[in-house]
Amino acid sequence: MPAAPPSRWKRRIRRILVVLLLSPFLLLALANGLLATPWARGYLGRKLSARLGVETAVGNVTCTPWGGFTIGELRCLQPPPLRESIKAPLLEVREIQAHPQWSRLLRGELAISSVRIDRPRLTLSLEMAATMVSASAAAPAPVVTPPPVVATAETPAVEARKPSSQTPAPPAPPSTPPVSDSSTIGTAWMEITDAGCELWLAGSKLASLQGGEGKIPFAGAPAFSRLQLRELEIFGQVFGRDLTAPLSWRAPELRCNAAELRLADLEVKLSAALGVIPGSPFAVDISVPRQAARGDAWLQNMKPAAAQLEVRLQAIGLLRHPSTWQGVAAAGARNVTMQLGGQAAAFDEGRAAITLQGGVMNCPDFRLTGERASFLGNGQLRADGQGTAVLRVVVPPDTAAAWTERMGASGHAPVFAPLETPDRMFIDLRWISYSGVQGIELGAGGPVVPAEEFGKLLSDG
Numbered sequence: 001m002p003a004a005p006p007s008r009w010k011r012r013i014r015r016i017l018v019v020l021l022l023s024p025f026l027l028l029a030l031a032n033g034l035l036a037t038p039w040a041r042g043y044l045g046r047k048l049s050a051r052l053g054v055e056t057a058v059g060n061v062t063c064t065p066w067g068g069f070t071i072g073e074l075r076c077l078q079p080p081p082l083r084e085s086i087k088a089p090l091l092e093v094r095e096i097q098a099h100p101q102w103s104r105l106l107r108g109e110l111a112i113s114s115v116r117i118d119r120p121r122l123t124l125s126l127e128m129a130a131t132m133v134s135a136s137a138a139a140p141a142p143v144v145t146p147p148p149v150v151a152t153a154e155t156p157a158v159e160a161r162k163p164s165s166q167t168p169a170p171p172a173p174p175s176t177p178p179v180s181d182s183s184t185i186g187t188a189w190m191e192i193t194d195a196g197c198e199l200w201l202a203g204s205k206l207a208s209l210q211g212g213e214g215k216i217p218f219a220g221a222p223a224f225s226r227l228q229l230r231e232l233e234i235f236g237q238v239f240g241r242d243l244t245a246p247l248s249w250r251a252p253e254l255r256c257n258a259a260e261l262r263l264a265d266l267e268v269k270l271s272a273a274l275g276v277i278p279g280s281p282f283a284v285d286i287s288v289p290r291q292a293a294r295g296d297a298w299l300q301n302m303k304p305a306a307a308q309l310e311v312r313l314q315a316i317g318l319l320r321h322p323s324t325w326q327g328v329a330a331a332g333a334r335n336v337t338m339q340l341g342g343q344a345a346a347f348d349e350g351r352a353a354i355t356l357q358g359g360v361m362n363c364p365d366f367r368l369t370g371e372r373a374s375f376l377g378n379g380q381l382r383a384d385g386q387g388t389a390v391l392r393v394v395v396p397p398d399t400a401a402a403w404t405e406r407m408g409a410s411g412h413a414p415v416f417a418p419l420e421t422p423d424r425m426f427i428d429l430r431w432i433s434y435s436g437v438q439g440i441e442l443g444a445g446g447p448v449v450p451a452e453e454f455g456k457l458l459s460d461g
Helices: 006-035 038-052 102-106 126-138 397-408 451-460
Strands: 060-064 068-076 091-100 112-125 188-201 204-219 223-234 237-250 253-263 266-275 281-294 305-318 321-340 343-357 360-369 374-381 387-395 425-434 437-442 448-450
Touching (some): 038 060, 038 068, 204 253, 343 397, 360 387, 387 397
Antiparallel strands (some): 068 091, 091 112, 188 204, 204 223, 237 253, 253 266, 321 343, 343 360, 360 374, 387 425, 425 437, 437 448
16 A cells, blocks of 8 residues: 655644644633533532532633633622621622642642732621621631731820720730741732722611722732722711721731821721731731820711820731630720710710620720719620610700700600709610610610611710
């Protein structure tokens, strides 16, 4: 049989080479076609649901050598009991793009060189946070040393009665975790654009963060960066705009060292540390140095002001295990003034103490005392979302009459009672939570006002 002409062998070789060259692209197209099917998106959604503990859906998935892995339109739904009161998803992300280190991935090692998260939106309720604490308490957390917070001032002491003496001292800063040798590899970055977060309680929005942007180092060589926030809102009022926090990374810790912010016309100092290791140990220190303060921007009718205000908050724990979170907060004020029932009231001093440990938040002491009026209270909030609290208000009869008239016009007349002290009336504002009823009782036997309405009644009167 005669041999095939050389030109035919050349054509065969060319075809084989073309197939070999095109096969990676054909396999890539086939893989992306498979990822685009409803079956693949549903499979990935179920895997993420099992991993995150909430119902999760994925809009689209792609993978390319130049673009890495991309997940689009990621949505984590609220737990079923909260979906009626909170319409927004628990987490919604427009796009997540991760670039792996392909050489290490081919060796079976998962290493990410960069991540880009576009427009993440987190809507978290305190009810869900309480559930997380309860679930976390059921399984013991690993023992990991939280990182110390560095570059923070000494705990401030408030003149006269010091609030810090009313609370247990925060845990002593432990030793720094060992630093791994990462100088031989480049820094891995997480870029976040247009981030937002909302905090809800009982169907009402308490606070929100909007416009978060920045590049955050999370692995590799030491690096510095900044995280920016366009707006911070609390109780419907803007507390800060265009905030910037400096970040520093040295494996395995990400730190924010002594950021100076301005919130609601207050000078605030922030220091924080996060360990990028299993359990994610964290430490936070927030302080408001001694200064004058005004609150008429967010309580316009009450117009609160203090000649001197000082606040300190510290917290540590493992981020992934809420049952380990613990903290202490103390505040003190001098020469406080405000409007109560249309009348000016002055207070010599105020103080408050709050502790968090074992999923239980305690306020053993809150007081605002003056010659004409005083506020004395305490309370507790447990991990299951239930709690108890009472605030005793002592005022002159004319102020009690003004409150009764103003709040009675809306159908919520408070019930005052006389004290043995001459010319003084009192009312106990008690938190009520049972049989599906949640609100504030306006005096013994008085009406129960839903929590979301009480703030408006208070600011109006």
